[in-house]
Amino acid sequence: MLFWQVIKVAWRGILANKLRTSLTMLGIIIGVAAIIAMLSLGEGAKKQVMESISRFGTNQLKVRPGAARLGHVRTGSVENLTMDDAEAIEKEVPGIRSISPSAGSMGQVKYANRNATSLITGTTPLFMEINNFPVAEGRFFDETDIKLMKRVAAIGTTVKKDLFEDGPAIGEEIKIEGQTFTVIGIMSTKGQTSWFDPDDQVFIPVSTYMRRLYNQDFLNDINIQVENYEDIPDVKKGIERVLRARHRIPEGVESDFSIRDFSEMIATMQKTSQTFSILLSGIAAVSLLVGGIGVMNIMLVSVTERTREIGIRMAVGARRRDILRQFLIEALVITVSGGLIGIALGVGLGASISFFGDWETVITPSSIALGFFFSVLIGLIFGIYPARKASLLDPIEALRYE
Amino acid sequence: MGATEVDVLKGVDLKIESGEFVSIMGPSGSGKSTLMNLIGCLDRPTGGSYVLSGTRVDEMDEEALAKVRNRNIGFVFQTFNLLPRESATENVELPLLYSGVREPRALAVEALKEVGLGHRLDHRPNELSGGERQRVAIARAIVLRPPIILGDEPTGNLDSRTGAEIMAILKDLNAKGTTLVIVTHDQAIAAHSERVITIKDGVITSRVD
Numbered sequence: 001m002l003f004w005q006v007i008k009v010a011w012r013g014i015l016a017n018k019l020r021t022s023l024t025m026l027g028i029i030i031g032v033a034a035i036i037a038m039l040s041l042g043e044g045a046k047k048q049v050m051e052s053i054s055r056f057g058t059n060q061l062k063v064r065p066g067a068a069r070l071g072h073v074r075t076g077s078v079e080n081l082t083m084d085d086a087e088a089i090e091k092e093v094p095g096i097r098s099i100s101p102s103a104g105s106m107g108q109v110k111y112a113n114r115n116a117t118s119l120i121t122g123t124t125p126l127f128m129e130i131n132n133f134p135v136a137e138g139r140f141f142d143e144t145d146i147k148l149m150k151r152v153a154a155i156g157t158t159v160k161k162d163l164f165e166d167g168p169a170i171g172e173e174i175k176i177e178g179q180t181f182t183v184i185g186i187m188s189t190k191g192q193t194s195w196f197d198p199d200d201q202v203f204i205p206v207s208t209y210m211r212r213l214y215n216q217d218f219l220n221d222i223n224i225q226v227e228n229y230e231d232i233p234d235v236k237k238g239i240e241r242v243l244r245a246r247h248r249i250p251e252g253v254e255s256d257f258s259i260r261d262f263s264e265m266i267a268t269m270q271k272t273s274q275t276f277s278i279l280l281s282g283i284a285a286v287s288l289l290v291g292g293i294g295v296m297n298i299m300l301v302s303v304t305e306r307t308r309e310i311g312i313r314m315a316v317g318a319r320r321r322d323i324l325r326q327f328l329i330e331a332l333v334i335t336v337s338g339g340l341i342g343i344a345l346g347v348g349l350g351a352s353i354s355f356f357g358d359w360e361t362v363i364t365p366s367s368i369a370l371g372f373f374f375s376v377l378i379g380l381i382f383g384i385y386p387a388r389k390a391s392l393l394d395p396i397e398a399l400r401y402e
Numbered sequence: 403m404g405a406t407e408v409d410v411l412k413g414v415d416l417k418i419e420s421g422e423f424v425s426i427m428g429p430s431g432s433g434k435s436t437l438m439n440l441i442g443c444l445d446r447p448t449g450g451s452y453v454l455s456g457t458r459v460d461e462m463d464e465e466a467l468a469k470v471r472n473r474n475i476g477f478v479f480q481t482f483n484l485l486p487r488e489s490a491t492e493n494v495e496l497p498l499l500y501s502g503v504r505e506p507r508a509l510a511v512e513a514l515k516e517v518g519l520g521h522r523l524d525h526r527p528n529e530l531s532g533g534e535r536q537r538v539a540i541a542r543a544i545v546l547r548p549p550i551i552l553g554d555e556p557t558g559n560l561d562s563r564t565g566a567e568i569m570a571i572l573k574d575l576n577a578k579g580t581t582l583v584i585v586t587h588d589q590a591i592a593a594h595s596e597r598v599i600t601i602k603d604g605v606i607t608s609r610v611d
């Protein structure tokens with residue numbers, strides 16, 4: 001029997017029981033959709049990491065107070081990183097191109113009767129270069145502003161919109177935590193990442209932040225750009241040596257600061273997307289199993305219902321393998337149709353996750369291929385037993401079946 | 403499969419020549435259908451031997467038996483045994499599909515025309531009369547031009563006039579050289595044949611040559 005003829009026969013068998021077959025497909029549809037959504041999340045996370053790398057540059061390091069703990073939320077309560085530490089690093093560690101200490105906390109920003117709560121970041125002019133985050137309009141503060149502890153601010157585009165809408169901002173006076181600042185610049189738009197909006201930030205000179213606004217000595221982080229990507233391990237070691245000596249940390253005791261580079265950021269990001277992936281692969285596995293059992297069940301029913309048909313086919317010359325092939329392909333047509341619907345659903349699911357859930361998702365041809373592969377596999381695994389049962393029927397018994 | 407074993411046929415010794423027209427008669431339950439199923443390679447004998455055109459059928463494997471059923475024998479059943487969801491043409495195409503014919507439709511249509519059903523090609527079995535259904539079954543039996551046609555009460559479910567029409571088609575096939583073996587309860591039909599075999603309780607009791 002030719003292949004297209006087998007498909008035609010199988011298709012007809014399926015059309016004869018549309019509702020029953022669609023219900024059977026449901027498990028496969030959900031399972032395959034979960035596979036596609038899961039992979040699109042994983043790919044999305046990967047893409048996001050790559051984008052962050054290209055946005056911030058790979059030769060960036062961040063020194064933060066408190067011991068390193070992967071994936072933990074830092075409370076910011078550790079107060080042991082100072083401006084002197086930053087200066088010491090700059091002086092004593094070779095291979096550093098630029099360094100920019102910064103401190104930050106959430107604060108009230110007011111303009112006229114408008115109000116916003118944004119991240120107030122005290123930093124130095126090099127911050128722009130290290131983070132690839134330039135000012136778009138007006139200017140950023142300079143060394144003189146820092147020396148004189150001027151009350152000047154460069155605001156992010158989200159803050160600009162919240163406070164000024166479309167009106168002019170440069171030269172206007174705003175109140176940060178009750179103190180009057182002059183807006184001197186508007187930053188370019190950086191774009192929201194999944195956990196943080198860098199445009200919802202107000203930048204002021206680090207000296208103003210520490211002496212005038214919050215009266216604090218400690219920093220939240222020190223951003224460092226190294227000369228060469230390859231030097232990152234050496235620079236990290238250098239920073240470690242300098243800071244451990246300054247903080248008087250004895251040999252064998254854990255550092256009271258952490259140095260993060262992109263490999264760690266990537267690990268954090270992947271851990272988050274992994275949680276989702278595990279959840280989705282659980283759903284996928286369960287629904288594929290349940291769907292597969294459903295297919296087997298429906299095929300067994302179909303074989304019983306069509307015993308007489310099998311007898312007729314055998315009487316006119318169908319061999320055992322013709323019958324086996326017919327029922328196996330019928331199971332495959334069910335699972336593959338379910339799989340194709342599942343792929344479409346999964347693509348839609350991925351799109352809505354990134355639309356509603358702030359998670360980037362990417363559909364790759366390989367994830368579609370995998371979804372397809374699974375629907376074929378389930379069809380084979382769960383279709384073989386009913387098909388074999390059909391093929392082993394005795395022609396004369398089958399013909400006599402009422 | 404059955405829970406009890408029943409010896410239906412006992413010591414059957416029968417020889418049918420190529421091109422013959424043989425009728426088998428006998429009371430209900432005497433083993434006529436069982437004998438026909440053995441001849442048609444649908445069933446296997448528990449003992450003894452069956453030689454078809456010089457080959458021991460009882461020693462064949464399943465694959466070879468399927469091929470014999472496909473190529474050498476056309477079976478016509480009392481209950482027609484058509485696939486209900488398929489059209490007349492598709493039912494007749496069935497043996498062609500299993501013998502790997504690439505364009506089965508033309509041959510199927512030709513066979514249907516031969517039995518006078520050229521105007522009912524796309525009807526399904528439930529849209530056909532009993533006589534028309536049996537014609538479809540005959541078309542299916544002859545479509546691959548097998549040397550042997552077997553009929554287990556082919557007119558049993560038909561009125562006598564339709565039965566006579568079906569017999570005319572079968573006799574015509576026999577006249578063209580096909581070996582024809584039919585089971586019947588009807589003396590008038592048996593009268594068409596060259597030879598009548600009577601079977602009772604699984605034993606051949608008489609031959610009329």
Ligand SMILES: Nc1ncnc2c1ncn2[C@@H]1O[C@H](COP(=O)(O)OP(=O)(O)OP(=O)(O)O)[C@@H](O)[C@H]1O
Nearest residue numbers: 404406408410428429430431432433434435436437
């Ligand atoms: N699968 C089976 N299991 C047990 N006994 C069977 C089976 N098939 C047939 N028989 C028995 O074998 C005997 C012969 O059956 P068969 O169908 O050959 O009779 P028949 O001569 O064709 O009768 P009829 O004229 O009514 O069609 C019967 O007694 C029947 O009960």
Ligand SMILES: [Mg+2]
Nearest residue numbers: 434435436554
């Ligand atoms: Mg009978």
